[in-house]
Amino acid sequence: MSSDILLNELQKYGIEYKKDHSLKEHCTFHVSGTCELAIFPSDTEQFVFALRVLDNLGVEFCICGRGSNTLFADEYINKAIVFTENCNAVRIDRDMIKASSGASLIRVANLAAENGLSGMEFASGIPGSIGGAVYMNAGAYSSCMSDVIVKSSAYSRKEQKIMTVEEHCFSYRSSIYKENSDLICLDAEIKLTHSNVDVVRKKMRELSEYRRSKQPIEFPSAGSYFKRPGSDFAGRLIEECGLKGMRVGDAEISVKHAGFIINRGNASFDDILRLEEIVKAKVLADFGVELEREVEIVR
Ligand SMILES: Cc1cc2nc3c(=O)[nH]c(=O)nc-3n(C[C@H](O)[C@H](O)[C@H](O)COP(=O)(O)OP(=O)(O)OC[C@H]3O[C@@H](n4cnc5c(N)ncnc54)[C@H](O)[C@@H]3O)c2cc1C
Structure with missing residues (x-):
């Protein structure tokens, strides 16, 4: 890793990083490894900057959302890991929610419920991030992300682009983000249906009780x-x-x-x-x- 130049660039842009960082708290399996460099952009702008620097310097890296579908090796991982957890802006506009990649899926589902919007109930017990959920096409109880995503913004080495719903190539637990490792999800827009706060909350409660009883x-x-x-x-x-x-x-x-x-x-x-x-x-x-x-x- 060309660390001095990389660290200088991150510092210049005010991006938080930690060297030799323990991964235990970043993975719901609680298996503890250590990565050479952990990078914590605070918003999408910093996220894109960090990705560009890593790409330009040819540094090997991977992305971690909420680490709820990841098993880290419990050894030294010679990689940079970019954590999206602080890129967590969420905006609601009528029946649309726009969420940055690191926003918690549970938080988005709760926000939808508070606003009487139906469609995200299935996700209310999935402990992932929006980026991780789009990547995995996360789903439960016969619904999944492909039912609600209308578009997303993607970073790639070549360009930044808006992905239409068709371009996501969603299938069972997969999407273009999983098929093409060059693409990284920066944010996603979700379209929901107007309903009633109590009805949405009741459905979420039922699914949560069911999950607790079975998992x-x-x-x-x-x-x-x-x-x-x-x-x-x-x-x-x-x-x-x-x-x-x-x-x-x-x-x-x-x-x-x-x-x-x-x-x-x-x-x-x-x-x-x-x-x-x-x-x-x-x-x-x-x-x-x-x-x-x-x-x-x-x-
Ligand atoms: C108790 C429990 C219950 C669960 N229940 C369900 C369930 O009902 N349904 C379900 O589908 N899953 C479930 N999961 C699995 C997991 O929560 C989902 O797969 C979730 O979508 C993963 O999101 P994450 O942010 O944690 O991903 P991570 O584990 O952080 O990452 C998973 C993959 O996505 C990639 N990734 C993350 N963010 C981005 C990004 N912004 N751009 C590109 N790639 C990215 C990572 O590089 C990695 O390859 C469950 C997990 C737990 C622990």
Whole structure:
């Protein structure tokens, strides 16, 4: 990493950064690695500046939203990581919400509810950022981001552009941002439907109670660890294999929901990956189904 020039540029623009930064608090799995450089732009303008400097200097980097679909290696990661958490402006205009990449999905869902807008209820329990949710096409209870996104602004090495809804190429847990690593989401515009505050809040409460009853949200995890295989559920297959409660170190197949790998305390990166391999092998042997990891790995 050409660190002196990079750090000078970041300083010149007043962008916060930390060297040798622990990642434990940036990942809902609570697996602790350290990255060489953590960069914290305070708004979209600083975000774009940081990306441009990194690109111009050829520095290897990745983006972290709320770290709720990421597993960091618990070692030294020789990369710069740009955290979007402070790029969190949210603006509402009638039935439209414009949110910067790092805005919390839960906050946006709550804002929609306060304003009697329906459409974001599904996201009220998803602990990600807008950027991460667009990247993943996050979804739940038969709704997903592609139902509400109308456009987004994207940074790429070549240009900054507005992405129309079609250009997002949304599919199950994927979008153009995931397919093309050159593209980074700066903000997104969401179109909702006028409804009634009480009706929206009631739906959110019901979904939240359902989530609490079905998912081990009391333990660190990254949500569903595997993608849905076709029209089936990874959790169902894993449960039928008799793997509920199976542990490698402190990594465990949740007893409450077999689709979740949870951290019972001090799970290491290797514990989680070894458990993943065991699950994949058993599901393949018993059902002939190849499970695919949904969680993203940074090492
Ligand atoms: C308890 C729990 C429940 C969950 N429930 C659900 C659920 O119901 N449905 C669901 O879909 N997911 C769920 N998840 C997973 C996760 O919350 C979502 O995938 C979320 O969208 C990830 O957002 P994030 O900001 O945390 O992404 P991160 O984990 O920070 O990043 C994920 C990926 O997105 C990329 N990324 C992040 N921001 C940007 C950006 N601005 N531009 C380009 N790329 C970017 C990162 O580089 C990384 O590759 C759950 C997770 C937990 C812990």
